[in-house]
Amino acid sequence: MSETKGGVAGVQEQTRSVRELICISGLKVIFSSRSGPVRAVDSVDLAIREGERIGLIGESGSGKTVTGMAILGLLPVNAVIIGKIRYGDYDLLTAPDRTLQQIRGNEIAMISQNSGSSLNPVMKIGDQVAEPLVIHRICSVPDAHREAIRILAELGFDDPEQAATRYPHEFSGGMRERILIAIALVCRPHLIVADEPTAGLDAQVRARILKLITSQISGNRTLFLITHDLGAASYLCDRIAVMYAGEIVECGPAKDVLSLPLHPYTQGLIASLPSAGLHPIPGMSPSPASLPRGCRFCERCPAVLDRCDCDHPELVFTESGRQVRCFHYD
Amino acid sequence: MISGKYLLQRLCYSGASFIVCLTITFFLLHLMPGDYISNYLLSLSNTLPKEIVDQFREQFGLNLPLTQQYVLYLGNILHGQWGYSYAYGQPVLSMIFGKLCWSLVLLVPATILGILIGTVIGAWSGWKSGGKKDFAVFNVMIVIRAIPEFWWAIMAVMIFAFYLQWFPLGGYASISVLSTGLDFFDVLHHALLPIILMTFFIATGNYYVMRNSMIAVIGEDYITTARAKGLDERTILWRHALKNALLPMVTITTFQCAGIIMGNIFIETVFSWPGIGYLTTQALTNRDLPLLEGIFLLDSLITIGAMLVADILSSAIDPRIRMGTDE
Amino acid sequence: MSRKIILRVSIAILGIFIAIALAAPLLAPAGPYAITGKPLQAPDADHLFGTNEVGQDIFAQLVYGARITLLFGFCSALLAVVISTSVGIIIGYYGGIVDEIVCRAIDVVMPIPMFVLLIVLTTFFSPGVLQVSLLMGLLGSVHGIRIMRSQVLSVARTSFVEGAKAIGASDFHVMFRHILPNVMPLVMVKFVTTSQHMLVMGVGLSFIGMWDTSTVDWGTMIQNAYSGGGVALGLWWWILPPGIAVVGISLALALIGYSFEEKFNPRVGVNRI
Numbered sequence: 025m026s027e028t029k030g031g032v033a034g035v036q037e038q039t040r041s042v043r044e045l046i047c048i049s050g051l052k053v054i055f056s057s058r059s060g061p062v063r064a065v066d067s068v069d070l071a072i073r074e075g076e077r078i079g080l081i082g083e084s085g086s087g088k089t090v091t092g093m094a095i096l097g098l099l100p101v102n103a104v105i106i107g108k109i110r111y112g113d114y115d116l117l118t119a120p121d122r123t124l125q126q127i128r129g130n131e132i133a134m135i136s137q138n139s140g141s142s143l144n145p146v147m148k149i150g151d152q153v154a155e156p157l158v159i160h161r162i163c164s165v166p167d168a169h170r171e172a173i174r175i176l177a178e179l180g181f182d183d184p185e186q187a188a189t190r191y192p193h194e195f196s197g198g199m200r201e202r203i204l205i206a207i208a209l210v211c212r213p214h215l216i217v218a219d220e221p222t223a224g225l226d227a228q229v230r231a232r233i234l235k236l237i238t239s240q241i242s243g244n245r246t247l248f249l250i251t252h253d254l255g256a257a258s259y260l261c262d263r264i265a266v267m268y269a270g271e272i273v274e275c276g277p278a279k280d281v282l283s284l285p286l287h288p289y290t291q292g293l294i295a296s297l298p299s300a301g302l303h304p305i306p307g308m309s310p311s312p313a314s315l316p317r318g319c320r321f322c323e324r325c326p327a328v329l330d331r332c333d334c335d336h337p338e339l340v341f342t343e344s345g346r347q348v349r350c351f352h353y354d
Numbered sequence: 355m356i357s358g359k360y361l362l363q364r365l366c367y368s369g370a371s372f373i374v375c376l377t378i379t380f381f382l383l384h385l386m387p388g389d390y391i392s393n394y395l396l397s398l399s400n401t402l403p404k405e406i407v408d409q410f411r412e413q414f415g416l417n418l419p420l421t422q423q424y425v426l427y428l429g430n431i432l433h434g435q436w437g438y439s440y441a442y443g444q445p446v447l448s449m450i451f452g453k454l455c456w457s458l459v460l461l462v463p464a465t466i467l468g469i470l471i472g473t474v475i476g477a478w479s480g481w482k483s484g485g486k487k488d489f490a491v492f493n494v495m496i497v498i499r500a501i502p503e504f505w506w507a508i509m510a511v512m513i514f515a516f517y518l519q520w521f522p523l524g525g526y527a528s529i530s531v532l533s534t535g536l537d538f539f540d541v542l543h544h545a546l547l548p549i550i551l552m553t554f555f556i557a558t559g560n561y562y563v564m565r566n567s568m569i570a571v572i573g574e575d576y577i578t579t580a581r582a583k584g585l586d587e588r589t590i591l592w593r594h595a596l597k598n599a600l601l602p603m604v605t606i607t608t609f610q611c612a613g614i615i616m617g618n619i620f621i622e623t624v625f626s627w628p629g630i631g632y633l634t635t636q637a638l639t640n641r642d643l644p645l646l647e648g649i650f651l652l653d654s655l656i657t658i659g660a661m662l663v664a665d666i667l668s669s670a671i672d673p674r675i676r677m678g679t680d681e
Numbered sequence: 682m683s684r685k686i687i688l689r690v691s692i693a694i695l696g697i698f699i700a701i702a703l704a705a706p707l708l709a710p711a712g713p714y715a716i717t718g719k720p721l722q723a724p725d726a727d728h729l730f731g732t733n734e735v736g737q738d739i740f741a742q743l744v745y746g747a748r749i750t751l752l753f754g755f756c757s758a759l760l761a762v763v764i765s766t767s768v769g770i771i772i773g774y775y776g777g778i779v780d781e782i783v784c785r786a787i788d789v790v791m792p793i794p795m796f797v798l799l800i801v802l803t804t805f806f807s808p809g810v811l812q813v814s815l816l817m818g819l820l821g822s823v824h825g826i827r828i829m830r831s832q833v834l835s836v837a838r839t840s841f842v843e844g845a846k847a848i849g850a851s852d853f854h855v856m857f858r859h860i861l862p863n864v865m866p867l868v869m870v871k872f873v874t875t876s877q878h879m880l881v882m883g884v885g886l887s888f889i890g891m892w893d894t895s896t897v898d899w900g901t902m903i904q905n906a907y908s909g910g911g912v913a914l915g916l917w918w919w920i921l922p923p924g925i926a927v928v929g930i931s932l933a934l935a936l937i938g939y940s941f942e943e944k945f946n947p948r949v950g951v952n953r954i
Contacts, residue, residue, distance in 0.1 A: 121586070125584045126584065128584035130584055136578060145576070145674060374789050378793065382801075501932070504885055508903070613794070647801060650801050
C-alpha cells in the first residue's frame, strides 16, 4: 500500500492547490412516479475541491442523498439523469459500469446511513472490511485481512482480531457505524461520500464518530458530507452548500454560511436550531412532483418579493464570493 | 457451528410436536360419535349381533377408559405397532414402508432437481425484476402453477404416452418383470415422465419463494454498500444477495418438501405409481381408516422432521439464529 | 398496459363461469343425471360436448358441476379469509397474552399435515361438499392468521390508530373501522388466491375420490373419464371439457390474484432499487 495512488482517473495527489476533484454541472435527476415525474434534483452545479471537506445540508427529500448517490453512480435504474459529473477524465454519469466499479470503493467510497441495515447480516465483519481491498486487487486475501484488522484497531475496536470474526448484529449502532467507516476508508480513497453518518446515534456516540471522521479525513483526502445535522456540518466542514427542494440555494465557507446566512431558508434553518431559540420555518417544502414556478421557497419566505412568485432566481455570486439563489442579492 | 444446546432444544420441540399430533388424532378419532371398529363392523352389515360387536370392542380395548386407551395407543405407536389395514389385513407400518420406497424413487430426484432449478431461476428473475425477461419468465410460471398438477399429468400421459408413445401409460415396470425381475432401465423408463412433471412443479413453487425473497433483498441497504465497494453485479448477486435471500427460502422449501409426499398423490394416481399417494387413494376408496391414520402419522413425522432440518439449516446459514439473538 | 388487459380478460372469464353456474337449469334443463343419448357419443348438435359412458350429456354435467366446484372454492376461501382476518386483527390488536397463546397454538398445529387430516376426517364422517368446504376453510385459515397478524401489527402501531384510541374510540370501533380498512387490500388478495387454491384442491380431492362419486363436479368428471379409459381410448371430448374448465378458471383467478398483489404491494414484481 503506497500513500500516493495514481488511480483510474490519474488524479495526482501532489497538486495540493485548489484543484477540482469532482465537478457536478447541470445535474438533474428525475424519477417517474404515479403522480407524474418527480424532480428530485434540479440543476445542481457544485465543484468539490481536492482536500476540502464540504457539507451538503438540507431537510429530508431535498435531494441531497440523491446527489450523493449520483456521484457514486448508484441511482436506481428507473431514474432519468441529465448533466455531467466530471471526475478526472471521466464523466461519472456516462462512464461504463466496469470503470465505475473500479472507481467505487477504491477512489470514491461511501459511508452510508442506517448502520443497522447497511452491513450484510450473514457475513463476518473482517470479510466485509477486507472485501474492497480484495476486489480492487490491492493486496492478497491474507494481507487484506491484516489490513482490515489494522483499520478496525485504528477506529477504536478494543479487540479487532476477535471483532473481525463476529457478525454485524453483535455490535451496537455506534460500532456498526465505525465498521462502515472502516469499509469506506480501507482502500484509502480520494473522496469519501458520507451520507448522514450520525443518523440515529445518541449524542455521546455521535460526538465520538464525528471526532473519528475528522481524525481520518486529513491531508488531501476529501469529504463530501450529506446531512441535516447543522452541528455535524459546522464541526466537520470547511464549506457548506444548502439544498432546498432539489436546488442548491446557498453555498459558501462554513463559518460564513452559519454565522451570516444569506438565503432566507438558511436563516430559517439556523433560527430553528435549539441554540437559536427553536423558531421553526412555517409551512412545508413543496412536493417534488409539483414544484412552484417561481422561487421554491417563496411560500414560506418571510421576506418575499413580488417577483418571487413568478420568476425563478438563479444561483449568483455575491461580492464576497459566496453563492446564493435569491432575488434579494441580485 | 451449531451449538449442542440448540440442537437438543429443537429435538425436544420436534418430539413434543409429534406427541401433540398423536394426541390430536387419537382424540379426534375417539371422541367422535361411535368408535371406528363398531362403525366399520356396522358398515359391513347392519344385522351384526351385539355380542360380536362387543367382543370386538373388548379385543380392541375400546371398553377401557379413554385415558387408559390413550396410554396404550401412545405406547403402541412408539413401539412401531401402527395397527392393521382393514382391507389388506397387513401391518400398516410395513405396508407404508414398502410404498414409501417407491414414492422416494420419484421424489428424491424430482426434489433435488426442482429445488436447484427453481432457486437458480428464481434468484436470477428476482435480481432482474422489472425487466422484460423477468416479466416473461414470471408469467410463464404463473400459468404453469395455475394449472392443476393432475391435469398436467393427464395431458402429459395423453400426449407423450398415448399419442407419441414415448413412455408407457402408467405403472412402475413392464409386465415382463414378472418373469425377469426388476430392470433399472425399465423402471427409469416408467419413472421419467412423472419425475419430469414433479420437477417442474417443485421448481415453480421454489421459483416464487426465491424471486420474492430476492426482490426483498435487493432493496436492502447492504446491497448498496456492496455496490459502493465497487463489486460487480454478478459478485453482488452470488456473494451478498443469494445467501440472504436463501434464508426465508430454507424454511419454506423444507416445509414444501414435506408437503410434496402428499402432493405426490395426484401424480401417483394418474400414473398408477405404487407409492404413498396411490396407497392413500386406495385406502380412501376402501375407507381403510387404520391405514389412513398410519399415513397421517407418517406425514406428521416427515413434516416435523423437515421442520427440524429447516431449523438446523437456517441456523447454519444465519448467524443471528445461531447465536440465539433475535433481530 | 398489457397487465390491465390480462386482468380484464381474467375477470370476464370468471364472470362467465359464475353466470354459467347460476344459469345451469336454463342451459341444461334435463339436469346432469338424465341419460339423454347413447353412451360415448361424439359431440354433435344435440350434445354440444358429446356424452359420457352411460349417455349423460357432458355439457349438462359441466354446467351443473360448475356450481359445486365454484361453491366449494369460494365457500372455503371465504371462511378461511374471514377466520384468519378476524383472529389476526384481534390478536394483533390486543397483543399480550392472547397473542402469545394463539401464536404458540399455531406453532403446535402447523406441523400437522392438514391435507391428510382432512382425508382422515372425511373418511370418518363421509360428509357432503359443503361440510368438506367448511372444514377446508377452517384448516386453511391457520396459515393465514400469521400473515394477517403481522399486517395488523404494522397498522396498529401507526399514529392514527393511537389517535383513535386516544380520543376514546372503543376497541371494536378501532379494529373494524380503522384497522380493517387498512388490511383490506391484503384480505382481497388472500381471498382471490385462496379461492384458486381451494378450487383446485377441491377438484383434486374429488378426482382422487374424496367424496361421494354420485355428486357431479369437475373432479369426478375427470376421474370418471380418466379411470374409464378416456385417455387410452382417445375419447377427447369426455376428458377435455372439465379439464379445460378447471384450467380456465384457475388461470383466471391466479392472474387476478397476481394483478391485485402487484397493485397493492408494489414491492412484488416491479421496480429495482
